[in-house]
């Protein structure tokens with residue numbers, strides 16, 4: 001499963017769900033407010049900008065935003081919402097691609113650092129964020145906490161969500177530190193549609209060490225974009241790293 005094959009034209013066309021799910025105002029508004037505050041009057045860069053779910057409202061909020069994105073079909077969907085002058089995007093790998101100019105904020109949300117499937121690539125991603133930042137600039141990551149506590153004893157899989165016609169499941173490879181997220185949609189008949197994404201899951205502590213290797217220190221970690229406390233029950237975190 002290559003990322004380019006997963007984020008193809010069909011996925012890109014179906015990605016946006018205006019006003020609901022990940023596009024709901026209650027999800028996006030606190031995120032955009034926090035990112036605007038963290039940009040601190042400077043320019044922002046989104047790694048894996050996708051169809052501009054976050055970048056488009058952030059630019060509308062007055063923050064200059066650029067992006068890096070591997071999938072041309074995802075960029076094509078973004079282009080229906082914002083032109084190149086409003087949100088410039090480089091088609092490339094967020095671990096290596098370069099965007100011109102200096103930024104006060106780089107952000108990488110929606111668990112997407114885990115789409116890089118090796119530790120080396122994830123460290124390179126931190127280094128690439130550092131290359132794009134002014135001294136004191138921030139790298140913000142939104143990432144799930146690995147759900148290993150939810151695995152049934154002896155089982156490498158769990159059902160994350162179930163409703164009529166839809167199942168979300170995760171399978172784990174504990175030796176390689178990998179997880180595959182499976183989304184299965186089906187009707188009354190025998191046919192089903194499967195969408196899958198592979199991930200290298202990362203604990204917060206490993207993320208902090210990657211940050212340290214790339215010259216960052218942890219400024220804050222919260223459970224959500226509204227600055228909720230991160231606790232041992234949190235299933236996701238928003239971590240803000242500052243370039244030292």
Ligand SMILES: C[S@@+](CC[C@H](N)C(=O)[O-])C[C@H]1O[C@@H](n2cnc3c(N)ncnc32)[C@H](O)[C@@H]1O
Nearest residue numbers: 007048049050053069070071074093094110115
């Ligand atoms: C879950 S979507 C997130 C998109 C957007 N950030 C958002 O929050 O809606 C993951 C995106 O990451 C992109 N992606 C995956 N690996 C990438 C890489 N190595 N470099 C750049 N983009 C990548 C995919 O093409 C896809 O658009």
